[in-house]
Amino acid sequence: MATRTQHDKILSTTGLSVGFGDGKNQNILLENLDISLVAGQLVCFMGPNGIGKSTLIRTLAGIQKPIKGDILFTSHVVRTKQLAVVLTDKVTAINLSVYELIAFGRYPYVDWTVRLSDEDKNIINRVIADVNIHHLVNKKLYELSDGQLQMAMIARAMAQDGDVILLDEPTAHLDLNNRVEIMNLLRRLCHVNNKAILVALHELDLALQIADVIWLAGKDKTLRSGIPEDLVLDGSFDEIFQFKGFDLRTGKIQHDAHRGILISVAGAGPELLWTKNALERNGFEINDNAKIAVTVDRQSDKFLWTLSWDNQQSSFLSISSLIEFILAI
Numbered sequence: 001m002a003t004r005t006q007h008d009k010i011l012s013t014t015g016l017s018v019g020f021g022d023g024k025n026q027n028i029l030l031e032n033l034d035i036s037l038v039a040g041q042l043v044c045f046m047g048p049n050g051i052g053k054s055t056l057i058r059t060l061a062g063i064q065k066p067i068k069g070d071i072l073f074t075s076h077v078v079r080t081k082q083l084a085v086v087l088t089d090k091v092t093a094i095n096l097s098v099y100e101l102i103a104f105g106r107y108p109y110v111d112w113t114v115r116l117s118d119e120d121k122n123i124i125n126r127v128i129a130d131v132n133i134h135h136l137v138n139k140k141l142y143e144l145s146d147g148q149l150q151m152a153m154i155a156r157a158m159a160q161d162g163d164v165i166l167l168d169e170p171t172a173h174l175d176l177n178n179r180v181e182i183m184n185l186l187r188r189l190c191h192v193n194n195k196a197i198l199v200a201l202h203e204l205d206l207a208l209q210i211a212d213v214i215w216l217a218g219k220d221k222t223l224r225s226g227i228p229e230d231l232v233l234d235g236s237f238d239e240i241f242q243f244k245g246f247d248l249r250t251g252k253i254q255h256d257a258h259r260g261i262l263i264s265v266a267g268a269g270p271e272l273l274w275t276k277n278a279l280e281r282n283g284f285e286i287n288d289n290a291k292i293a294v295t296v297d298r299q300s301d302k303f304l305w306t307l308s309w310d311n312q313q314s315s316f317l318s319i320s321s322l323i324e325f326i327l328a329i
Contacts, residue, residue, distance in 0.1 A: 009074055010163045010196045011060065011083075012036035016069030018052060018059040026067055029055050031221045033069070037164055037196035042187050044207040045200045047217030047240065053200040054088070056217075057168045060198070061085040081108045084157035086167040091149065094142040098152045101141060102127060105159030124159050130193070131155040131185060147178030154182070158189060165189075167199045171206070179203060183210045204241075205251070208232070216240050252277070259283040261326070262290035271296050271303050278319045284326075294322065 017031035029052030037043060045053050058064040060071060061083060073082055084105065093101075105127075106120040116124075128134060133151050141149060150170050157165050167186070171179040183199075183206050190197045190212075198215075201207050207214055208228045216224040216231060218240045224231065231237055237248050245254050263284050265276050275296050276286055293308045305316045309329065316322040 008039040009036045010039055011074075012072050013060075014070050014072070016059070016071065017067040018055050018064070019067050020055075022067075028067055028221060030217060030223065031067075033223055035215070035223060035225065037198055039163065039196050040191055040194045041196060041212045042190040042210065043196075043198045043213045043215055044211035045198055045215045045217070046202070046204065046207055048219075051217040051219070052221075053217060054168050057085070057166050057198065057200055058087070061166055081160065082162045083164045083166065084160040084162050086150075086153045086157050086165070086170055088168050088172060091141055091153070094140065096141050097137065098133065098139055098141065098144070098155075099124070099128075099137040101152050102137075102155045102159050105156040105161075108160065123161055127155050127158045130158065130189060145178075147174050147181070150174065150178070150182055151185070154185065154189075158193075163196060165195055165197045167197070169200055169202065171201065171203055179206060186210075204237075204248075208251075252280075255280045255283070257283055257285035259285075261285065262287040262292065263326070264288050264290040264293045265296070266293070267296035269298065271298060275305065275319060278323065282323055292326070 013033050013035050016033040016035070017028050018033075019026060019028040019030070021027050033056075045056070047053055055064065059066050062071075063085070102124050103116060103120075106116060106124065107114075109120060110116065128137060131151055131154060133148070133155060136144065136148055136152065141152070144152065154167070154170065157167075170186075171182055174182070183203075186197055186199060187210050189195060211228055213225060214228050214231055216236055218224065224236050224240075226236070232248055237243075246252075247254050257280070259282075261284050263279055263286060265272065265279065265286055267275065275294065279294075280286060291309065295306045295308070297304050297306070302317065305319065305322045307314050307316065307322060307325065314325060316325065
């Protein structure tokens with residue numbers, strides 16, 4: 001396989017339309033797409049449910065035929081070697097070991113004897129190290145947690161050693177730790193191994209912090225593409241998702257300051273952010289000119305909140321005790 005350099009275009013489409021049906025019974029979900037996947041770039045693909053994310057991934061993977069348009073690879077390597085895919089389909093061969101599952105990624109390369117060469121085994125071992133699942137290789141798939149199974153599926157895709165990896169909702173049904181671990185893994189594999197990785201994703205918070213590029217699918221059947229920060233600031237996310245009570249620019253839920261009490265807050269670091277969060281969540285309004293003032297300080301491994309009002313002052317060791325006192329004065 002030819003050596004890739006970062007930012008090389010690996011896969012591109014021209015006038016691609018995807019959906020279901022043919023002839024007069026077409027249901028087009030996304031149309032006239034001119035998009036590309038680039039080496040060393042992690043793309044997160046987002047949009048409302050039913051907008052066509054899975055359909056596009058299956059079409060790019062060659063599992064589903066496009067309604068029209070072309071999908072082009074810059075390499076002449078056959079698609080089974082060039083591209084790996086991890087779908088949401090349930091794994092049925094649960095008696096396989098993790099090692100056996102990963103070895104399936106080498107099957108496009110084996111000859112008629114279906115035996116793994118030394119090179120195949122070296123690639124499998126390298127992938128196991130990259131994904132850091134040495135402790136799982138002898139386990140059966142039915143013994144794995146959902147997060148561990150996703151790691152194994154990603155390792156199988158990596159063992160294929162293609163230029164492109166497509167993943168459909170790899171973090172679905174996982175807890176926060178596993179979601180973060182898998183997305184960090186994909187970002188590292190993308191940048192270190194110079195892969196082009198496309199991930200269909202629902203977790204907006206992860207995509208904004210990890211993606212190099214985001215594809216946004218809207219109801220107009222087109223895609224908007226850009227870095228996360230640009231798509232936040234130009235209002236693309238707001239337009240497509242139509243957030244209710246969530247301010248994407250601050251990353252916070254919008255709270256109703258129903259108590260009618262203004263409080264100024266001073267300090268630094270995460271303790272300042274969480275203090276403001278707790279006060280706003282409890283119905284107070286943060287205002288720099290308020291007569292009631294809270295200062296938060298870090299003292300060794302503890303925090304101290306100082307409340308000043310009407311020429312009086314009190315200190316507290318927790319936010320909850322601070323709030324209880326404010327409500328009582």
